[in-house]
Amino acid sequence: MKIEDAIKSTTEMPIGKKTLLNITYTQNILSESFNELLKPYDLSPEQFNVLRILRGQKGKPANMCVIQERMIAKTSNTTRLVDKLLLKDLVIREVCTANRRKMDITITEKGLALLKELDPKVEAHENSYAANLDTDELHLLNNLLEKYRG
Amino acid sequence: MKIEDAIKSTTEMPIGKKTLLNITYTQNILSESFNELLKPYDLSPEQFNVLRILRGQKGKPANMCVIQERMIAKTSNTTRLVDKLLLKDLVIREVCTANRRKMDITITEKGLALLKELDPKVEAHENSYAANLDTDELHLLNNLLEKYRG
DNA sequence: ATTTTATAGTTGTATATACAAATGTATTGT
DNA sequence: ACAATACATTTGTATATACAACTATAAAAT
Incomplete structure (x- = not known):
């Protein structure tokens, strides 16, 4: 349309x-x-985004500001976002021993399992749109967007 | 970037x-x-969007479902969005005489004046990004996005 | 004419978000 | 060492949003 x-x-x-x-x-x-x-x-896009960031850490914990800066939409209140994930046992949160101001957030097995279940659906979602363009067009679109942002 | x-x-x-x-x-x-x-x-993007839709009516009132369908992001609760505009005297709301289920929302002079003040700034905003591409590229980008949506 | 169904909009409630102020910890300067 | 400053995160509060239930009116069916 x-x-x-x-x-x-x-x-x-x-x-x-x-x-x-x-x-x-x-x-x-x-x-x-x-x-x-x-x-x-029962997952918001932001929660999903955080989980995926944590999985990207490959076992290493991430602290709040790292999560914040990797998020697509820089939401205020990463704290409460992580709170929700904690309630569902999808992550664990512990004070960073090296710097007690920081928090170490790690994705749990349950979180990883949830992502794994979602992976094919998310991929299908991504590809359903991408399939409307050929590879050259996709690259072109990406380049134009990047250039457009300035 | x-x-x-x-x-x-x-x-x-x-x-x-x-x-x-x-x-x-x-x-x-x-x-x-x-x-x-x-x-x-002191205007949210959604409120601005509604005002602009109302201006587009050129004097004719719009009812709630018309506003809803013209909005870029289909927000639930157009009612409360319009409430906010009412409080600021940017619109008026009256029951539609032809169909008493409907509401007639009209932008006020104050609303029009506010839009007029905003117009050059909004245009500058739009153009600041568009300036990064030439006209052909802009059309190409629009076409690719349309095709991408499917 | 009366009941049923559909339409238009509003309200209740729970949750999410934005923003500023507050808390606790680390670093720097004197 | 002590005060000042910076940093990382949390909390309070006000506002916004999502979703479902509700109200009121209109149109259709019997």
Whole structure:
């Protein structure tokens, strides 16, 4: 669907406005369907994001500010986000011995198992959109976005 | 900045995942800077969006479900969004005489004046990103996004 | 005409988010 | 060593959002 139809715009938009709207709208579509995917697992996209960051640590714990900086959306309140994961036993949290200001957050086996269960679904989600473009177009899209951000 | 650096990813990502992440990340950058723009005006992006939809009505009122369907992000609770605008006298709300289930929402002079003040800033925001690409690239980006959504 | 179903919007409630202030620990300067 | 400053995280509070239940009106069915 064209962006103009999606937001029922009647008038022709300048290309700058249209591009911004198009990116915003596309991301909305993506996150809506991703939310659907996660709903049965009682996991928010942010929680999922944190789990995936922790898995990326390959056993090493991550502290709060590391999680924060690797998150796609820099949410305030990583604390409460991790709280939720703790309640579900998907992570453990302990004071870092080397620097007692920091917290060591580690993903649990249960967390890893949950991610493993989600992996194929997340991949299918990613690929369902990617499949609409060929490889060259995908690379082009990535390059254009990067250049667009400045 | 490359997406891999932005989220401090060490490993090479499959192109499908990367694209999705890139769109999400780009939109985050955009909305972050748009938020900054609106902050001095005590207006949320959603409130701004509603005002702009109402201006697009050119005097004609819009009812709630029309506002809802034209919004970029389909938020639940358009009611409370409009409540906020009402409190600031940016819109008026009255029961639609033709169909008493519906509400007629109209932007006020104050609302129009606020939009007018914002217009150049919003346009500058839009153009600051668009300026990083030439016209052909912008059209290409829009087409790729549309195709990507499927 | 009366019941049923559909539509439009609002409200209750639980949860999430943003932002600032507070807490506790480490580092630096004197 | 002690005060000042910086850093890492948490907590308080106000606001926003999601979702379901509710109210009111309109349209359709019997």
